[in-house]
Amino acid sequence: MHIDDKHADCCDENVVHDDLIHLVADDMPEEEELYDLAELFKVFGDTTRIKILYTLFKSEMCVCDIAEVLGMSQSAISHQLRVLKQAKLVRNKRDGKQIIYSLDDVHISKIISMGLEHVKE
Amino acid sequence: MHIDDKHADCCDENVVHDDLIHLVADDMPEEEELYDLAELFKVFGDTTRIKILYTLFKSEMCVCDIAEVLGMSQSAISHQLRVLKQAKLVRNKRDGKQIIYSLDDVHISKIISMGLEHVKE
């Protein structure tokens, strides 16, 4: 009763629960890995960025055209492209005055289409 | 030159770009669907919620035990479980005094493991 009694007033007398708690807690992935994972999904968690990714599925495109497709300011798009690039979801190359953006990850479309399946239910 | 000249000073003379813009813009999914998709990913975009989902992969569990596994307050966990439930990612059932939470979607583990693949690269 006194051994393994970590928490004071909640689920207290249940030894089975305590076993389960340690079992699950010990198997939790690294803090940093979970943080990175959450950061990745955070990037998908914005309509503008989702639209940009959708756009780049179709074709690589310069910043100005992406802004035109989405009907948003060049600055707003540029800021979001930076976020996407930091997450290694897009890459860019220069073509004269323009910077051409394209998708930089094979998992993206799978992740998104899987999310869509869930949403559509 | 005057026809199809939607934007004033950017990518202006390039008719090919204008074609591309309309092609891509017309194929964009419904605003509401994209919004829902972003909302779904937003739910994954928090370390606490990711940890809760990871925990529930292992086993269904009462609120108090989840709080214990994560070393967080019961209130914080309860708030987050509500978010997860609204997103239909978890469900609950009553068992006496306790409420037992479990995963409520087959896509979740696929989505998360795919995200992990990307992060690990």
Added chain:
DNA sequence: TGTTTATATGAATAATTGTTCATATGTTTA
């Protein structure tokens, strides 16, 4: 029935974030 236990929830606060505006950087063209 009254007390204890487990969970939920509203309000408040601190932190994060998306867009706008102004401007800087870097390339092309006249």
Added chain:
DNA sequence: TAAACATATGAACAATTATTCATATAAACA
């Protein structure tokens, strides 16, 4: 070289959000 164009970026502001604290709800038990 100067002007025009495409993109990037810092600061500011508004909006959203995760946690805490206090308290409400609801079941179990004495």
